[in-house]
Amino acid sequence: MTKEAILYEKMPNDKTLCTACARYCEIGKDQIGLCGIRGNKDGKLELFVYGKVIAGHVDPIEKKPVIHYNPGSRIFSIATTGCNWLCKYCQNSDISQRRKVEGEDMTPEEVANTAIEYGAQGIAYTYNQPSIFIEFARDCGLAARKKGLINIFVSNGYDTPETVKMMGEFLDCITVDFKGSAEPEFTRKFIGVPDPQPIFDTLLELRDKTNIHVEITDLIVPRVGDNLEYAAKLSKFVYDEFGPEMPIHFLRFHPDYKMMDYESTPVKTLEKHYQVAKNAGLEYVYLGNVPGHPWEHTYCSQCNNIVIKRYGFDIQGWNMDENNRCKFCGNKIPITGKLQKGYQQNRFQFVC
Numbered sequence: 001m002t003k004e005a006i007l008y009e010k011m012p013n014d015k016t017l018c019t020a021c022a023r024y025c026e027i028g029k030d031q032i033g034l035c036g037i038r039g040n041k042d043g044k045l046e047l048f049v050y051g052k053v054i055a056g057h058v059d060p061i062e063k064k065p066v067i068h069y070n071p072g073s074r075i076f077s078i079a080t081t082g083c084n085w086l087c088k089y090c091q092n093s094d095i096s097q098r099r100k101v102e103g104e105d106m107t108p109e110e111v112a113n114t115a116i117e118y119g120a121q122g123i124a125y126t127y128n129q130p131s132i133f134i135e136f137a138r139d140c141g142l143a144a145r146k147k148g149l150i151n152i153f154v155s156n157g158y159d160t161p162e163t164v165k166m167m168g169e170f171l172d173c174i175t176v177d178f179k180g181s182a183e184p185e186f187t188r189k190f191i192g193v194p195d196p197q198p199i200f201d202t203l204l205e206l207r208d209k210t211n212i213h214v215e216i217t218d219l220i221v222p223r224v225g226d227n228l229e230y231a232a233k234l235s236k237f238v239y240d241e242f243g244p245e246m247p248i249h250f251l252r253f254h255p256d257y258k259m260m261d262y263e264s265t266p267v268k269t270l271e272k273h274y275q276v277a278k279n280a281g282l283e284y285v286y287l288g289n290v291p292g293h294p295w296e297h298t299y300c301s302q303c304n305n306i307v308i309k310r311y312g313f314d315i316q317g318w319n320m321d322e323n324n325r326c327k328f329c330g331n332k333i334p335i336t337g338k339l340q341k342g343y344q345q346n347r348f349q350f351v352c
């Protein structure tokens with residue numbers, strides 16, 4: 001399936017300007033953009049992967065990671081091929097770096113129905129950068145909303161005002177994933193992104209123009225993407241622009257793809273990042289990919305008791321009342337939604 005894109009502008013000489021991500025590719029006739037799935041056909045920009053789903057899994061919402069929004073939800077997670085980033089450590093490189101149009105044919109209604117069939121409470125657009133296929137995601141999202149499902153983007157944030165505007169039509173939640181704390185040298189060398197500024201701009205655009213729930217993630221890569229100075233800058237930005245209650249997750253890197261010769265991030269390194277964010281005033285700081293670590297839990301910002309106890313993606317304890325107030329001191333915890341039915345039953349997945 002292929003469909004004319006919406007997020008683009010026509011240019012002289014049958015060229016097109018794609019506005020779906022901050023690369024802003026100028027694409028000549030019969031050429032394709034960097035992501036490999038948007039291209040110029042006869043002076044029009046086409047989305048080649050409309051209705052082509054390369055992977056589908058039922059995951060817990062905590063795996064996105066999103067932990068301050070409808071905790072415990074089962075989420076049907078889908079992707080297409082292609083990506084606008086070229087991460088050398090990508091865990092999904094088989095999907096994201098495929099420059100082929102492949103996948104199972106699914107209409108937006110079929111995507112929404114599959115989510116319902118597997119008892120999911122929502123759909124996540126993830127594994128590759130979803131803004132590159134946003135027109136398809138939007139149609140899935142609108143079909144999903146009619147059935148009472150929520151929609152989540154797992155995004156690198158390398159977006160545009162145009163994509164954020166379209167997100168506002170259907171998205172409930174987004175996690176914006178920084179890598180290496182957005183140190184420009186790291187993004188240039190390991191992602192192929194010359195300037196990380198559009199990620200910060202996207203966050204401000206989301207805050208100012210939408211009501212979408214936002215969480216922030218930062219992948220910490222040992223030796224090359226673990227600079228504490230940049231972690232402090234990122235934490236300060238988050239505190240200054242979003243306040244102390246914005247959740248931030250520091251994730252452990254595991255060797256993958258072209259970075260097999262790097263070790264997993266030492267837990268001590270992650271702990272230093274945690275402290276930097278706490279010192280910046282952020283109250284809800286988490287470590288990810290370290291099952292069993294005490295900083296996976298949610299602590300009350302007033303009395304410091306555990307209000308949600310976790311092990312990996314599982315919720316093992318819940319110490320809040322029906323209004324998400326701390327059971328110990330009554331403090332309101334900034335978590336939207338109640339504890340949802342667990343995701344453990346009826347696991348489902350396909351990968352094309």
Ligand code: SF4
Nearest residue numbers: 018021024025033035
């Ligand atoms: S979505 Fe793809 S074609 Fe469009 S600007 Fe980004 S990389 Fe280029």
